[in-house]
Amino acid sequence: MADNLGDLDWDDAYRGEGAFEGPPPWNIGEPQPELAALIGAGRVRSDVLDAGCGHAELSLALAADGYTVVGIDLSPTAIAAATAAARDRGLTTATFVADDITTFTGYDGRFATVLDSTLFHSLPVQGRDGYLRSVYRAAAPGASYFVLVFAKGAFPAELEQKPNEVTEDELRDAVARYWTIDDIRPAFIHTLPPNFVDAPVPMPAFDTDEKGRPKMPAYLLTAHKPA
Numbered sequence: 001m002a003d004n005l006g007d008l009d010w011d012d013a014y015r016g017e018g019a020f021e022g023p024p025p026w027n028i029g030e031p032q033p034e035l036a037a038l039i040g041a042g043r044v045r046s047d048v049l050d051a052g053c054g055h056a057e058l059s060l061a062l063a064a065d066g067y068t069v070v071g072i073d074l075s076p077t078a079i080a081a082a083t084a085a086a087r088d089r090g091l092t093t094a095t096f097v098a099d100d101i102t103t104f105t106g107y108d109g110r111f112a113t114v115l116d117s118t119l120f121h122s123l124p125v126q127g128r129d130g131y132l133r134s135v136y137r138a139a140a141p142g143a144s145y146f147v148l149v150f151a152k153g154a155f156p157a158e159l160e161q162k163p164n165e166v167t168e169d170e171l172r173d174a175v176a177r178y179w180t181i182d183d184i185r186p187a188f189i190h191t192l193p194p195n196f197v198d199a200p201v202p203m204p205a206f207d208t209d210e211k212g213r214p215k216m217p218a219y220l221l222t223a224h225k226p227a
């Protein structure tokens with residue numbers, strides 16, 4: 001299976017260097033609307049793991065609502081920004097850790113909900129199994145797992161460096177090795193207008209949300225760990 005991430009350095013992206021000019025396109029300043037809707041519907045329970053949290057607007061929104069949440073991300077720059085934001089907003093139930101989500105340990109059986117806000121397609125394909133095994137280990141019996149991931153075709157085929165988009169079958173096969181899948185449905189990832197440095201091919205025109213942000217094709221997967 002092709003790995004399309006190339007040499008993307010996540011910490012560079014958060015420091016405004018490398019592949020993007022300015023803020024990376026996933027930094028929309030609020031939780032992804034698909035995940036905000038899950039929270040609004042009461043589908044998220046404490047303690048929560050925000051896997052690949054980035055600047056962690058998802059974790060911060062959860063903490064503002066009283067949830068206990070741990071955000072883990074590979075990028076020390078993103079973790080420092082999330083930690084500072086929690087402190088500035090007076091949020092005491094969100095903590096942030098710089099670690100590799102494909103190998104992290106120390107939280108066995110802790111989390112009632114694991115949230116993946118656009119992490120899955122950010123991992124090298126060969127990192128998926130370690131990631132799924134690690135978050136499953138960290139999940140409590142009966143835990144819920146939600147994944148918001150780019151659908152195959154979200155990016156032009158000829159773009160050499162892009163997220164590792166998935167087909168529905170590919171997503172199902174990978175996750176089902178550990179989790180019990182309840183549902184996979186079409187969804188959207190909202191982004192800032194793409195701002196790739198030297199973009200080699202134009203991006204397709206997507207429908208936009210009420211804030212003018214492109215809505216890109218995705219899947220929302222729902223799964224659980226047996227009680």
Ligand SMILES: C[S@@+](CC[C@H](N)C(=O)[O-])C[C@H]1O[C@@H](n2cnc3c(N)ncnc32)[C@H](O)[C@@H]1O
Nearest residue numbers: 010026052053054073074075100101117118122
């Ligand atoms: C597309 S961003 C999404 C960030 C955030 N969840 C959001 O919705 O804004 C993907 C994130 O995954 C993180 N990441 C990539 N590989 C990782 C790994 N092996 N372990 C932990 N985090 C990783 C990146 O640093 C980045 O913050």
